[in-house]
Amino acid sequence: MIAEGALYESLGRTLERTRFEGIGELYEGKVRDNYTRGDRRVIVTTDRISAFDRILGTVPFKGQVLTSLAAWWFERTRDVAPNHLVQKVDPNALECVACTPLPVELVMRAYITGSTSTSMWTHYQRGERVFCGHALPEGLVKNQRLDAPLLTPATKAPLGQHDVSVSREQLVASGAIGEADFDRAAEIARALFAAGQAQCASRGLILVDTKYELGKTPEGEIVVIDEIHTPDSSRFWVESTYAERFDAGLDPEPLDKDFVRRYYTALGYRGDGEPPPLPPEVRVGAAQRYLEAFERITGAPLELDVSDPLPRLAKNLGVTSTSASA
Template sequence: MLTNDQLLAQIPNCLTGTAFTNLGERYEGKVRDNYTKDGKRIIVVTDRLSAFDKVITLIPFKGQVLNQMAKFWFEKTEDIIGNHVIEFPDPNVVVAKECVAMPVEMVVRGYITGVTSTSIWTHYEKGVRNFCGNELPDGLKKNQKLESPILTPSTKAEKGEHDESVSRQEILDRGVITAEEFDYMADAAMKLYARGVEIAAKQGIILVDTKYEFGKDSDGNIVLIDEIHTPDSSRFWFADEYESRLSSGEEQKKIDKEYLREWLADHGFRGEGEIPAIPDDVKVETARRYIEAYELITGEEFVAEVGDVKSRLQNNLSNYL
């Protein structure tokens, strides 16, 4: 694990974004810069961190962690469903098949938790007992394990807007995808989550909940796109402290970006108003948690690419420029 001083030293080198003019048409997401050309999508994972559907700050090595973590999981799950990956030419880059993104994300939850205004726990606390078509019993505690994992799909919001959690029927009523497409993605999502839970458990980690994005490739096949089981798309807790913390009402020990979400919430920000300035020590702690997540879950040492990310990208993407 890198020292705090090493993490601090990388802050000035964080990858804010890219502007490669020869890579193709550019689209900027919250975290990723996408370039499309000749049936390929070159995805550069930046160090931008989003929370509450807003870009908040930059976290050292975050892009590399996310991309390398996604690589690990794509390889571990390709027997369940095909994915968009062609190659990983740089620690921050994946070259993928160009796909048309499905307008629905599949969110799978094994526990009732969350701090955002749209989270399942927030709704439950307010008395909601049917969440996205799932009937929830009375008497659940925050962070409690659900009897079985549930699917809570969400619409993909425009940039700056909040995603909306919806039921299968609501999605079908809107006519954005067919029942066959929904059920195929739902089945894949539940199998992917089960695989993630199994692998994480071997490392003493709980995969709490996660989201999956799917797209159609040029042959019309639905494949897994974007990312899978990363600290941005998932919550992870430590298994050895789960029961004791649940019993005492303590928050779970986390290794995901919930740490920064909770810091923001404690400082009065939940998605509306001005984003508070993030101190360097909070950035460093967030980076440490991302790297810790990678090492704990993959069982591999994180090999950090220190220094100027942009010049390295320029070199590693030379075949595409």
């Protein structure tokens, strides 16, 4: 793995944002800069990190980890579910099929956990015993494994607002999505989660929960879009220490964004109001965890591209260099 000193040095050279012209209409999400032209969408994953539905700053090489890891999973799960990936065009960019996103996030959960105001554990701790239409038993403990994985859909909230967890019945009744589309999407989410759990288990990791986004291709097929089984969309815990830590009442060892979430939670921040800034040691610690997650999941270290990301992207995306600016 890249040395800690090199990560500190790279703090000033992260990929914060792109402004390319001539490659399609730009949609700037919290983490990705998306360029859509015709039936293609180029998704540039930047180094921005978001948590609590806010952008907190950048983490070195995070965009490369997410891009490579999503592509790795998309290749390996094509037989489980169709997805939007066409090809990787840069260490930070995937060319994808432009789809119409379904207005719902499909969250699969194998454990009850979380620390944010919208998390399942927070709801349970408040005394709620129904989550997304699922009745929950009494006596559950934080980080406990559920009897079976639960599908807990969430509506996609506008920028700056929190997603809201809902049941299948509520979603269908609201008219947001048709029953057939929902059920196909749910089938894909369940199958992918099972495949992800199996792969992670074979590598000594627990796939705790994950969020899937699905969309319709121009032909009307429902496919997986966005990213899958990355440290941003999923929680991963280290299997070997889970039981011992659980019995001792400790949180499991995370290989995901929880490292950053926990930093904020320790400061007493839970997602409401302006977040405090991300200090260098947390940015570097997060980078180490993203890189470790890649290596632990895939079994091989990520081959980092340390070249200046903006000119490299411009070249790989076929942008005239003068129209690219930071």
